[in-house]
Amino acid sequence: MKHIYGALVIAWIAVELVFKSNSNITAIASLLGALWLFIIKEKYIDNIYSSIIFLMVILILSQFYPDFIVLTGIVLFDSAYFKKRTLGIVVFIIIGVIYSTNYPLLFHLIYSLFLGYVLGEKDFNSKNNFELLDKERKLRYNLEQTQNQLIKSKVEIEELTKIRERNRIAHELHDNMGHSIAGVIFQLEAALRIINKDKEKAEGILKLCSKKLSEALELTRDTVYNMKVDKKLGVDSIKKIISDFKFCPVVFEHTGDFSNVSFFIIQIMESNIMEFLTNASKYSQATEIEIRIDINAKNLRLFYKDNGIGCENIKANVGITGIRDRVRAAGGTISVDGKVGFLIVCNLPVNNEKREEPF
Secondary structure, rough: OOHHHHHHHHHHHHHHHHHHHOOOHHHHHHHHHHHHHHHHHHHOOEEEEHHHHHHHHHHHEEEEHHHHHHHHHHHHHHHHHHOOOOHHHHHHHHHHHHHHOHHHHHHHHHHHHHHHHHHHHHHHHHHHHHHHHHHHHHHHHHHHHHHHHHHHHHHHHHHHHHHHHHHHHHHHHHHHHHHHHHHHHHHHHHHHHHHHOOOOHHHHHHHHHHHHHHHHHHHHHHHHHHOOOHHHHHHHHHHHHHOOOOOOOEEEEEOOOOOHHHHHHHHHHHHHHHHHHHHHHHOOOOEEEEEEEOOOOOEEEEEEOOOOOOOOOOOOOOHHHHHHHHHHOOOEEEEEOOOOOOEEEEEOOOOOOOOOOOO
């Protein structure tokens, strides 16, 4: 639009020269020179300094061809466009004093100032908006990268924690149960040697061995039990999240054994449910939410549905991206539908690694 305005002003002068009987080749050449300078200014050095040079040339040419004074409107336009309003006002006052009775010219100059200001603000705001969008995209990209790194680090920490816990359990079994069984074996060998000579003493040793084996078995059971997630802990933590949610009623149901679910997967469910409810309070306008967890031997299904306004064109914002990344990091799948209310289904393994029977 800025270039079009300048071109129209020059075209106006060209028409004036064509229809004037006293126009000559010098005037036309001067106008072509002004046009060339305008093109150079707009295409290569479009700033206020080039506009000042253009103004000086126009003022000189207007001494010979008064109609050229109209081209100063381009300079006033640029001064308002580039927010150099002092220059524009000074030029307007000087020309206004010289051409105080030329009302069409004064109106043209005022219009040039106004149009330059309006278009300058528009382009300035558009440029700022584009810069803000670019910054937002970069920040969002960096945030997603950081989030992915955090998820990856969380998985690695989880694996290291499991390895350390296994090593601890192995040492505990070796130090306690291993010594107990070694002692039982030693006592049994002693009982075998004396069973024919002193049956009563051998029976006493066997009873002691039986007691030691019972203690070792109890220790083994306690150790295995500590390796499992407490069912009540998983359910209660999720119920606590839901009970703290006050936006609208939430119907929560669950089936299956939470003790088969690894702590890592339970953490993912808790994080996702919190994200579900946060998004619902912000965007859904729902009056009821349904959450259901179904667990079987190998997999679990986390189901979320609300009766809100939904969203047909679902954008991957930070919340949805975080939910998707957490599910995929655990080897699961996710599906999202926003046509009628909002529906999210997450399918996860009960354990994100190959399960092994300890004993």
